[in-house]
Amino acid sequence: MKKKNMWLLVAFGAVSLTTFLVYWFLYWPPKPFPSNEQIVQEINRTYEEAEAKVIQDILFVDTQHVVVPYISANEDYGLCYWSWRNHKWQVLMIDTKGEPKVWKVNGNDPTSFAIVWNVHPDDQLQAIQFYLLRNRNYGMTDGVEHYSPRIQMEKEISLREKSYGILQLPKDWALVLNSVLMEDRVGQSSLFFNEFFPLQNAYFGWIPYDQSGKEAFPEQSVNGNTYAVGDIYQEHVMIMNKIELEIQK
């Protein structure tokens, strides 16, 4: 009888410990974000070449995902991606330059996508136009004709106040992107369709504009290094020219 009681106690203890650990690692609300000094330390400890010096801001994508724009010792403007995971604020990735990218925070759910950027002030940009695109396409499979309309949606942001920022994917973009993902799934086995697959037909673009409202090439903001530590999914944002876009006839 005594032995049985003890086993019961052990089982009870094990269950409560597991529950606690699961809660601790997965569901515990995030602790306050580290201080600027701690961030600098953590970035440089993770990737020495980043040489982070000044933290510009702390941008919350949601309660568990943060983007930190920073300035390095040699005057580069970079981005550091963080996530609250395993009861810790962890660095996921470091970009030494702040060319725009799309962070796919929650796999291929477009409502979780955020465009992030930190352009160099020396590039003297005033605005960016972001684009969601899919090329017009047609074809025939198994005797069935199909036509895909071109998608070209635009969103302009101003850099006058801040040269960095995040933009949660606009609602209508997310809706349209979601439908494109559904179309892409046609004729594909679900095994093949991975939750973290890069986009196949849709893509993102950006056009930077200078102070006089002309297209500009942001020399100082592109061609940086990327150092990835944790699981992070992103989409490239292609730099474009106005000429690659369509306008109303």
Next chain:
Amino acid sequence: MTVDFTFNLITFILNLIAWVSIGLISFRIYQKKKIKLKAWKVIVVLYIGLFSFNINWPMFDMVVKIPLLPLGVWILYFFLKRKEGRWETYRSHAWLGFGANVIFIATTLLAVPLQHAFYPEKEATTYLSSIENASLLPIHPSATEQKINKVALEKQLPNMTVEMVYSQDWYEETYMEMESNERNERNERNERNERNERFPYQLTGVTAKWGSGKSPVIYIESDGKGLLIKTKEKEIYFRSADSFLEEVN
């Protein structure tokens, strides 16, 4: 998450009927047997009996799996024959498992005409059943400021006709007119991509008929009279007599 799970009523009911009939047959065999078997063992044997080597036979828009080799029955035979008389007790259930494949073929074949009867592919109302929350999403700069006229759409839907998808023509028309313009007009126009998308809107907020298992993506033609509907299996093009779009006041 990108939830596009939609409930396919016909498949659900047919599968239910199939499983119930397998259960009934199995129960009859069980009753006739002198030795009373454990229910869970019978279920395991049935399930393993289902394993088979199939050939996939494409037939009207779907693939019929024709069972050739009773792999599951063989596995059970090798496993059960080790004990005297055990194979004999389970043999009929093992073969019933294999036979169940035939019942499932019958359900897939039956699903086709039923699907057509309850959810006719060539009627727009199958794809646009509830339109109270319908809204128009411009996806291309050639879209003009319009909104959906729900009353007109509701009225047009039952009378819409299926037309051919001339994908290549649609694609080429978009570019052809542009080239002829180029020849006549000034240089400054040459540099711009003046193109109108044939389907510059998406229709969101509508749901397909309940139980159809469809989650269509719907594009609207620039004249407001055409619907290009994409489902997992098909692409279908509807035209109406009158426009169901109206100017935004």
